[in-house]
Amino acid sequence: MEKMKHLQDNGLFDAQVPRYTSYPPANHFQVDVGRKNQARWLAAVPANSSISLYIHIPFCKRLCWFCACRTQGTKTLRPVDAYVEYLKQELTKVRTALPDLIKISRLHLGGGTPTILSPETMKSLLTSVFDRFDVEKEFEFSVEIDPTEASDALLQVLVGFGMNRASIGVQDFSEKTQQAIGRLQSVEQTKNVVSFLRNRGVQSLNMDLLYGLPHQTSETFRKTLEEVAKMMPDRLAIYGYAHVPWMSKRQVMIKQEHLPDNIQRYELSEIARKAFVAKGYVPIGIDHFALPEDGLSIANNSNQIRRNFQGYTDDNATTLIGVGASAISHFPQGYVQNAPATSAYQDRISHEGLAGHKGYLMSDRDHLIAKMVEGLMCNFKLDSADLLGEFPNEESFVTQTVLHLKSKFPDSFSISKNALTLRHHAKPLVRIVAKEIDDFACEATAHSSAI
Numbered sequence: 001m002e003k004m005k006h007l008q009d010n011g012l013f014d015a016q017v018p019r020y021t022s023y024p025p026a027n028h029f030q031v032d033v034g035r036k037n038q039a040r041w042l043a044a045v046p047a048n049s050s051i052s053l054y055i056h057i058p059f060c061k062r063l064c065w066f067c068a069c070r071t072q073g074t075k076t077l078r079p080v081d082a083y084v085e086y087l088k089q090e091l092t093k094v095r096t097a098l099p100d101l102i103k104i105s106r107l108h109l110g111g112g113t114p115t116i117l118s119p120e121t122m123k124s125l126l127t128s129v130f131d132r133f134d135v136e137k138e139f140e141f142s143v144e145i146d147p148t149e150a151s152d153a154l155l156q157v158l159v160g161f162g163m164n165r166a167s168i169g170v171q172d173f174s175e176k177t178q179q180a181i182g183r184l185q186s187v188e189q190t191k192n193v194v195s196f197l198r199n200r201g202v203q204s205l206n207m208d209l210l211y212g213l214p215h216q217t218s219e220t221f222r223k224t225l226e227e228v229a230k231m232m233p234d235r236l237a238i239y240g241y242a243h244v245p246w247m248s249k250r251q252v253m254i255k256q257e258h259l260p261d262n263i264q265r266y267e268l269s270e271i272a273r274k275a276f277v278a279k280g281y282v283p284i285g286i287d288h289f290a291l292p293e294d295g296l297s298i299a300n301n302s303n304q305i306r307r308n309f310q311g312y313t314d315d316n317a318t319t320l321i322g323v324g325a326s327a328i329s330h331f332p333q334g335y336v337q338n339a340p341a342t343s344a345y346q347d348r349i350s351h352e353g354l355a356g357h358k359g360y361l362m363s364d365r366d367h368l369i370a371k372m373v374e375g376l377m378c379n380f381k382l383d384s385a386d387l388l389g390e391f392p393n394e395e396s397f398v399t400q401t402v403l404h405l406k407s408k409f410p411d412s413f414s415i416s417k418n419a420l421t422l423r424h425h426a427k428p429l430v431r432i433v434a435k436e437i438d439d440f441a442c443e444a445t446a447h448s449s450a451i
C-alpha cells in the first residue's frame, strides 16, 4: 500500500512520458538535419570497424488495431517486392558512402512484418546484404516474426542465411482480447513456429507481450503468461500497451472503456514481473526479462546493456545504420531518420541517393543528458563519477541535476557518494525521473502512459 502511495504521489498513474528508446526522443528530430548530415556521418565511420544494420519492412497483410508501428496493409506482394528493390539500391548507396572494410556485427529485420516477404524476395534481399558486407565473428542475425504470417519455406531461408535470434509477436492469447485488438493468433500457431526454429538450431527466441490491452484481467493475463512460460523463450519484452489514437489512427477501433485503468495496468505488469522472476528470469530495465545464461542477462550483470529503438540490447556498436522507409540511424554525431512514407522514401532513393530526412545533431550537453537517461533506463542509476569521467567540464550541471532529482523525488533513491540509484519500490518511476532531466520535455499528450 505504501509503495502504491509513493508511486501515486510521484505521478505514475497520471503522467504521460516518452519511452526513451532514444535521447532526444524521435518526435524532436528536426527537418532536413538527416538529409544534410547522412553522407558525411557515414563517411566518418572509422574504416575497419563494425556497425549494426537494421532493415525496416513497413508492410503487413493485416493491420492489428493496437499496433503503433509504422506499417501499411497490403493484400498482394507487389508493393513489397517493389520496395525490396529500393532497399537493395539503398544498401548499395550506404555501402559506397561508408569507408572500406566495414563489417556488420548485428543484422536485425524489423517492421511491420519482415516475414511477409516471399522466400525468393527474402533470398535476394539477404544476398544483397551479405554481398556488400562481411560479418563479425560473433555475428547476430535477428528477425521479427509474426507467427500467423511466416511460412516454413520463408523461415527456412532465414535459417539458411544464419538467423540465430528471432523475436516472436504474441501480445496476449485470450480470445476476447485478441478479438478486441484485431489480431487472432492461436497458441498452436505460436508453438509451431517456436518448435520449427528450435529444431533448426535458432539459439535465442524472444517473445513480445503487452499488458493494458482491452478486456485483460489478472486472470486472463495469468493464463497467457502460463502458456508463454511453457514455451520457455530466452527473452521476453512485456510492454505496456501505448494507446495513442491521435498518432496511430487504427487504435480508434479499440474502445477506451474496455481498457484497464492505470492502476490495473500497474497490477498486470507486476503479475508478469513476479511470474517470470519466479521462473528464474532476470528482469532487465523497465520491461524485458531474460534467462540467466542469455547474453542480455550477462550484459545486465555488468551494467553493459544499452537502450535502442528495439528496447534493450547487449549490442555495443557505436553506429547503427537503419535502412528502409522511416528507419533511424544512430551515429556518434547524432540521428538520421529516413523519409517516413514508403512513396517518399522510394522517390528519394531513385532521385537523390540517400533517403535521410529528419535527424538530430547532438551537442556535448545532449550527449551528457543522453548518457544520464540511458543510465537511468538501463541500470536505474545516475553515476556522477562515471559521467564526470567522460564529461569533466560538466561538474556543476551534474551536481545540480543530482540535487534536483534528490529533492524532486524524496525517498526514491539510495544515495552514495558518487551515485543515485532508484530504490526497488521506485523503479516504475524511472521514465518520470528521466523526463525531469529531459531538455525537450513537452506537453503530456504527445506520449503514452508512464505505466
Ligand SMILES: C[S@@+](CC[C@H](N)C(=O)[O-])C[C@H]1O[C@@H](n2cnc3c(N)ncnc32)[C@H](O)[C@@H]1O
Residues within 6 Å of the ligand: 066, 067, 068, 069, 110, 111, 112, 113, 114, 144, 145, 146, 147, 168, 169, 170, 171, 208, 209, 210, 239, 240, 241, 242, 243
Ligand atoms: C513490429 S511489431 C510486431 C512484429 C510482427 N509484425 C508481429 O506482429 O508479430 C513489434 C512489437 O511492437 C509492440 N507494439 C506494437 N504496438 C504497440 C503499442 N501500441 N504499444 C506497445 N507496444 C506495441 C508489439 O509488442 C509488437 O510485437
Ligand code: SF4
Residues within 6 Å of the ligand: 059, 060, 062, 063, 064, 067, 068, 069, 071, 111, 112, 113, 146, 169, 183
Ligand atoms: S503487430 Fe505486427 S502484424 Fe500487426 S500491424 Fe503491427 S507490425 Fe503488423
